[in-house]
Amino acid sequence: MRVLLVEDDPRIVTDARKALIAAGYLVETATDGESAWFLGDTEDYDAIILDLGLPQMDGLAVLKRWRENGRNTPVLVLTARGTWSERVEGIDAGADDYLPKPFQIEELIARLRAVIRRSAGRASSVLRIGDVTLDERQLRVTLRGVPLALSPLEYRLLAYLAHNRGRVVSQHELLEHVYGQDREFDSNALEVLVGRLRRKIGSDLIETRRGFGYLVPAPAQ
Amino acid sequence: MRVLLVEDDPRIVTDARKALIAAGYLVETATDGESAWFLGDTEDYDAIILDLGLPQMDGLAVLKRWRENGRNTPVLVLTARGTWSERVEGIDAGADDYLPKPFQIEELIARLRAVIRRSAGRASSVLRIGDVTLDERQLRVTLRGVPLALSPLEYRLLAYLAHNRGRVVSQHELLEHVYGQDREFDSNALEVLVGRLRRKIGSDLIETRRGFGYLVPAPAQ
DNA sequence: TCGCCGCCGTCAGTGATCTGTCAGCTTCGC
DNA sequence: GCGAAGCTGACAGATCACTGACGGCGGCGA
Numbered sequence: 001m002r003v004l005l006v007e008d009d010p011r012i013v014t015d016a017r018k019a020l021i022a023a024g025y026l027v028e029t030a031t032d033g034e035s036a037w038f039l040g041d042t043e044d045y046d047a048i049i050l051d052l053g054l055p056q057m058d059g060l061a062v063l064k065r066w067r068e069n070g071r072n073t074p075v076l077v078l079t080a081r082g083t084w085s086e087r088v089e090g091i092d093a094g095a096d097d098y099l100p101k102p103f104q105i106e107e108l109i110a111r112l113r114a115v116i117r118r119s120a121g122r123a124s125s126v127l128r129i130g131d132v133t134l135d136e137r138q139l140r141v142t143l144r145g146v147p148l149a150l151s152p153l154e155y156r157l158l159a160y161l162a163h164n165r166g167r168v169v170s171q172h173e174l175l176e177h178v179y180g181q182d183r184e185f186d187s188n189a190l191e192v193l194v195g196r197l198r199r200k201i202g203s204d205l206i207e208t209r210r211g212f213g214y215l216v217p218a219p220a221q
Numbered sequence: 222m223r224v225l226l227v228e229d230d231p232r233i234v235t236d237a238r239k240a241l242i243a244a245g246y247l248v249e250t251a252t253d254g255e256s257a258w259f260l261g262d263t264e265d266y267d268a269i270i271l272d273l274g275l276p277q278m279d280g281l282a283v284l285k286r287w288r289e290n291g292r293n294t295p296v297l298v299l300t301a302r303g304t305w306s307e308r309v310e311g312i313d314a315g316a317d318d319y320l321p322k323p324f325q326i327e328e329l330i331a332r333l334r335a336v337i338r339r340s341a342g343r344a345s346s347v348l349r350i351g352d353v354t355l356d357e358r359q360l361r362v363t364l365r366g367v368p369l370a371l372s373p374l375e376y377r378l379l380a381y382l383a384h385n386r387g388r389v390v391s392q393h394e395l396l397e398h399v400y401g402q403d404r405e406f407d408s409n410a411l412e413v414l415v416g417r418l419r420r421k422i423g424s425d426l427i428e429t430r431r432g433f434g435y436l437v438p439a440p441a442q
Numbered sequence: 443t444c445g446c447c448g449c450c451g452t453c454a455g456t457g458a459t460c461t462g463t464c465a466g467c468t469t470c471g472c
Numbered sequence: 473g474c475g476a477a478g479c480t481g482a483c484a485g486a487t488c489a490c491t492g493a494c495g496g497c498g499g500c501g502a
Contacts, residue, residue, distance in 0.1 A: 067347075092331055092358050096339055138439065139389045139430050151460055152432035188478080189462055195479060196461090210470060210477060372449060410451055412489060417450090419490095431459070431488065 002026045003112070004043070006036040006059070007051040007078065016049070019105045020112075033057025040066050045073050047116050049108070050095075052079040060093050067094040074119040076112055078103070127162045129216055132201050134162055143201055153178060154197045161206060166218030168209050222337060222380055223247040223398045225264070227257040227280065228272040228299070237270070240326045241333075245360050245376050247401045254278025261287050265397055266294050267384075268337050270329070271316075273300040281314050288315035295340040297332055299324070334358070341384045348383045350437055353422050355383055364422060374399060375418045382427060387439030389430050 003025045007013050013029055020027045028043075030036035033054040040048055040062070052059035063075060077095040096115045099108060127134040133142045139155060141148045150158065156178045161169060171190055178190070194214065198206055207215045224246045228234050234250055241248045249264075251257035254275040261269055261283070273280035284296055298316040317336050320329060334357055348355040354363045362369045362379065371379065377399045382390060392411055399411070415435065419427055428436045 092334065095335075137388045138436060139433055153461075155433075187462065188464090191478060192462075192480080195481095198479095208478070374450075408451070409453090409489080413451075413491085416490060429489070 002028070002045050004036070004039055004045045004048045005029045006031075006033075006040075006049065006054065006062075008032065008054055009051075012051075015105060016108065019109060023109050025112075031055075033059065033062050037062045037065055040073065041069060041071060047074045047076065047112055047119070049076050049078065049112065052077060063093045063095060072119075074115040076108075076115050078108075127159075129162055129165065130202070130205055132158075132205060134159060141201070148200050150197070150200060153193055154200065157193055157197055158201065161214060161216045165216045168213050168215045170213035174214065222267045222377060222384070223249070223265070223401055224333070225257070225260055225266045225269045226250045227252075227254075227261075227270060227275065227283070229253065229275055230272075233272075236326060237329065240330060243360075244330050245357070245373070245380060246333075247377060247399065249401060252276075254280065254283045258283045258286055261294065262290060262292060264402070265394070267381075267398065268295045268297060268333055268340070270297050270299065270333065273298060284314045284316060295336040297329075297336050299329075331358075337384065348380075348386075350383055350386065351423070351426055353379075353426060355379060362422070369421050371418070371421060374414055375421070378414055378418055379422065382435060382437045386437045389434050389436045391434035395435065 003020060005016060005027055008031045017027050030039050033056045037057060050059050050063060074096040076097045076099060078099050078101055097111050099111055131144045141150050160177045175190055205216060207217060209215055224241060226237055226248055229252045238248050251260050254277045258278060271280050271284060295317040297318045297320060299320050299322055301322045318332050320332055352365045362371050381398045396411055426437060428438060430436055
């Protein structure tokens with residue numbers, strides 16, 4: 001975990017740095033707004049600890065510029081200024097958490113952990129099967145980067161097979177999971193569906209195990 | 222954005238409710254712990270504002286029971302009790318933020334915005350979606366810099382989709398968060414609303430995932 | 443109090459898409 | 473080579489979402 005500490009008070013820098021390193025973080029520091037902005041904009045940190053009272057460029061301005069540039073590195077704001085309007089501004093500028101000075105170093109570290117943990121929860125789940133990418137949040141399927149238009153049933157079929165990659169899935173099981181409970185077996189609807197899906201994603205991704213079901217092979221190791 | 226306000230002081234309820242509605246939120250209220258717990262456990266809110274001093278069941282107990290049931294709706298805790306230990310208890314019970322009484326209504330709203338934003342993993346309170354800018358602080362929506370006049374429902378719809386950018390949101394979920402408890406499922410009101418919103422913001426911002434719902438695509442990386 | 447206006451739900455029509463069925467064909471295992 | 477299993481193209485009914493029109497309702501100013 002790599003952390004940028006932006007603070008101009010040397011005493012706080014020394015103390016916080018020591019504690020952060022002891023807590024297992026890789027710490028880099030900036031002591032003025034200009035260099036803080038540059039580092040935060042060009043380097044990739046897991047979190048930034050930002051003091052609002054800075055020489056050269058106000059911390060709030062730094063934060064706003066990062067956010068305007070689309071940087072969403074989690075930022076923990078430190079401030080001595082306790083009025084509510086300042087706090088509102090800090091919050092609205094895009095701070096992820098807020099810690100008034102003076103603070104216990106333990107609380108700083110606890111909040112930093114929390115901020116990083118929250119930001120880690122944002123990762124989206126994307127499955128890759130050969131040339132096909134399946135983004136479950138966006139319900140988006142791409143083939144070599146080209147978006148595919150799958151129907152709801154086709155999507156569900158693919159998603160189920162992808163989740164059970166490396167295992168042969170029976171037609172019966174597929175019917176249950178793709179269509180739900182009330183499904184008749186005396187139809188070839190599923191076979192038709194598989195065919196339509198194959199035409200879109202490439203016919204080699206889904207293998208047929210005659211008499212048993214279908215299979216998306218596990219990646220070769 | 223749908224918010225549950227749990228508070229027994231009628232004065233605060235009235236004031237806060239008015240301000241929250243003016244800020245574009247869909248507000249539902251509970252005045253005692255029992256009903257608060259029930260609503261928070263059964264309905265889906267984007268955030269909950271919870272007063273700790275409540276009749277029937279202590280706010281802290283309510284919060285703990287939600288968390289024990291796996292509910293992780295962001296909770297903003299209000300309390301008159303300002304001691305350090307109470308605050309720690311609130312945080313330990315699973316509060317996402319903490320606001321001591323008395324408070325300015327502006328700070329309440331700013332913190333609410335922040336809590337919702339963080340739960341969505343978003344950094345800034347100004348959302349940009351293509352040519353459209355949504356400033357939640359000012360309740361302003363612009364298209365290429367030109368202010369747009371959105372109705373309350375259109376605003377809530379856009380805000381909810383924008384907050385859930387990159388995720389497909391079902392019609393059912395949208396009805397809940399835009400219309401609240403008194404929602405009807407056998408109507409195409411939502412489709413009409415989407416159509417009206419699209420006419421104002423441009424028809425390509427909100428994608429339809431037939432059979433699944435709507436989506437504001439994540440920014441291209 | 444009246445009338446205007448904006449908001450918003452309803453409804454019906456439309457086009458597009460989805461999907462089950464069927465018939466005929468291919469493939470596979472034996 | 474045979475039969476069963478699976479595949480495919482064509483078709484049509486069902487479903488879904490979009491749109492324009494209409495009108496009820498409430499707020500607001502005269």
